Amino acid sequence: MLINRLPDIPASELTEKSVFTARRRFMRLAAGGVVTMATADLHAAERLAASLRSPFSSDEALTPYRDVTGYNNFVEFGAGKADPAQSAQALRTHPWSVTIDGLVHKPRTLALEDILKLAPIEERIYRLRCVEGWSMVVPWLGYPLASLLKQVEPLGSAKFVEFTTAVQADVMPGVQRRLLDFPYKEGLRLDEAMHPLALVGLGLYGEVLPKQDGAPVRIVVPWKYGFKSAKSIVRIRFTDMAPRTTWNAMQPSEYGFYSNVNPTVDHPRWSQARERRLGEFTKRPTLMFNGYGDQVGQLYAGMDLRKNF
Amino acid sequence: MERRIALAKAVIFLACLLPAGYYALGMAQDSLGANPIEALTRGLGDWALRLLLVTLTITPLRRLTGQGWLVRLRRMLGLFAFFYACLHFLSYLWLDQFFDWVAIGQDIVKRPFITVGMATFVLLVPLAITSSNVAIRRLGGRRWQSLHRLIYPLSMLAVLHFTWMVKVDVREPMIYGIILAVLLGMRLWWYVMDARRPLLEQRRRIIPIQTRR
Numbered sequence: 001m002l003i004n005r006l007p008d009i010p011a012s013e014l015t016e017k018s019v020f021t022a023r024r025r026f027m028r029l030a031a032g033g034v035v036t037m038a039t040a041d042l043h044a045a046e047r048l049a050a051s052l053r054s055p056f057s058s059d060e061a062l063t064p065y066r067d068v069t070g071y072n073n074f075v076e077f078g079a080g081k082a083d084p085a086q087s088a089q090a091l092r093t094h095p096w097s098v099t100i101d102g103l104v105h106k107p108r109t110l111a112l113e114d115i116l117k118l119a120p121i122e123e124r125i126y127r128l129r130c131v132e133g134w135s136m137v138v139p140w141l142g143y144p145l146a147s148l149l150k151q152v153e154p155l156g157s158a159k160f161v162e163f164t165t166a167v168q169a170d171v172m173p174g175v176q177r178r179l180l181d182f183p184y185k186e187g188l189r190l191d192e193a194m195h196p197l198a199l200v201g202l203g204l205y206g207e208v209l210p211k212q213d214g215a216p217v218r219i220v221v222p223w224k225y226g227f228k229s230a231k232s233i234v235r236i237r238f239t240d241m242a243p244r245t246t247w248n249a250m251q252p253s254e255y256g257f258y259s260n261v262n263p264t265v266d267h268p269r270w271s272q273a274r275e276r277r278l279g280e281f282t283k284r285p286t287l288m289f290n291g292y293g294d295q296v297g298q299l300y301a302g303m304d305l306r307k308n309f
Numbered sequence: 310m311e312r313r314i315a316l317a318k319a320v321i322f323l324a325c326l327l328p329a330g331y332y333a334l335g336m337a338q339d340s341l342g343a344n345p346i347e348a349l350t351r352g353l354g355d356w357a358l359r360l361l362l363v364t365l366t367i368t369p370l371r372r373l374t375g376q377g378w379l380v381r382l383r384r385m386l387g388l389f390a391f392f393y394a395c396l397h398f399l400s401y402l403w404l405d406q407f408f409d410w411v412a413i414g415q416d417i418v419k420r421p422f423i424t425v426g427m428a429t430f431v432l433l434v435p436l437a438i439t440s441s442n443v444a445i446r447r448l449g450g451r452r453w454q455s456l457h458r459l460i461y462p463l464s465m466l467a468v469l470h471f472t473w474m475v476k477v478d479v480r481e482p483m484i485y486g487i488i489l490a491v492l493l494g495m496r497l498w499w500y501v502m503d504a505r506r507p508l509l510e511q512r513r514r515i516i517p518i519q520t521r522r
Binding site: 066067070071075078079080081082132134177179180266268269270271273274276278279281282283 | 342343344346347404407412415416419420421422473474476477478
């Protein structure tokens with residue numbers, strides 16, 4: 001269920017980061033001088049302004065900035081939730097480019113500067129549901145993935161898109177330890193990728209993407225489990241067959257290619273019926289397609305979602 | 310000697326309470342990160358496992374150092390392992406599942422890592438119950454000892470529970486697994502070596518009868 005009421009003020013205006021970090025610093029001092037390096041605090045973040053507010057935005061309470069940027073799965077930077085906030089700061093994001101190729105008329109390599117200017121940047125407040133059973137509400141900045149994909153004029157034979165995450169082995173402890181089969185790959189069916197909810201993520205909370213959240217450019221697919229939304233992408237490839245995706249290849253019984261949020265299909269090791277929204281004490285029921293069923297349900301009409309989980 | 314043991318017990322008692330204090334403070338101050346309930350549940354499980362392993366080091370340590378009095382620290386360590394296992398279990402029942410017995414039942418039946426965790430806990434209960442001097446006397450040393458050998462399989466289950474819970478990085482459970490393998494391996498080695506010796510030379514098995522009044 002989506003609520004189409006536009007918030008009066010975008011989140012970037014509500015949460016002034018300097019105030020936020022000052023408060024955090026005070027609280028840390030008050031807590032007895034626990035010296036934790038909150039690297040995000042030290043980075044003078046580049047602001048990124050949204051020119052549009054999206055009717056797709058949720059009006060739910062935002063997950064605090066410190067949780068959005070401090071509780072991450074980005075296995076390249078370690079398996080612990082707090083690892084990326086520390087180690088991802090070494091990721092080199094300038095220069096950055098994304099190659100878009102495969103079954104297309106006009107393969108292109110786009111520099112980040114061009115990607116940022118490709119379409120008007122919107123703020124989209126989306127729910128994010130992790131396959132592990134927790135969720136967040138994130139004020140993303142970006143524009144529809146379709147705007148980017150149309151640049152290369154896909155061929156009629158293209159049925160899927162594959163996203164590849166950057167590998168910078170020298171600064172990625174998870175790559176050095178081969179925690180997964182890197183480079184990380186994810187994929188979508190072309191109609192999923194072209195859906196207006198699928199987003200090119202370029203920022204959050206009014207600033208460019210923090211590195212632990214997938215800087216400088218990522219995918220955001222709000223109706224699927226979080227791991228489907230590839231971070232720090234360097235390549236998009238159009239294919240005629242379902243691409244081999246990282247988690248699916250590693251453990252096909254646990255992570256399906258579709259991985260739509262679905263409370264009725266359990267992960268073999270835990271139930272998916274409920275989720276813990278970060279910051280909340282009790283669990284809440286998980287919604288089909290993470291609550292985006294009205295928008296994306298028709299993409300899966302006639303499909304057995306227990307089989308195509 | 311008695312004073313030394315009493316002092317050691319007091320120090321260990323306080324040390325064993327430190328993790329509980331850390332998590333209590335962490336919950337009160339909201340300093341356990343973005344997902345405090347997960348951090349709490351997992352942290353308590355970590356300490357239950359660590360204390361199980363510490364309990365299992367007593368016998369090898371005693372045999373290697375010849376310091377027989379060490380055995381008198383063992384019960385407290387074992388009971389602290391049980392204490393953290395109880396808190397871990399309670400945290401799961403209450404904070405994770407909110408006493409939703411249907412969901413808990415399904416979890417235990419359907420999720421192998423929870424089945425194994427549950428089995429570990431169930432096996433710990435009789436050991437905790439029979440830890441008193443009275444219970445040792447009632448059961449008789451030999452029977453009591455056989456019962457308490459349950460700690461070997463249940464420790465293996467505890468490591469398995471941790472390993473199956475982990476998504477990618479099995480390094481931590483593997484470290485515990487290796488420590489456990491060493492601790493159990495030493496026992497097996499000694500058992501085999503002892504059995505090979507002529508009967509008269511065999512080291513007298515020490516059956517841990519507690520001090521009597």
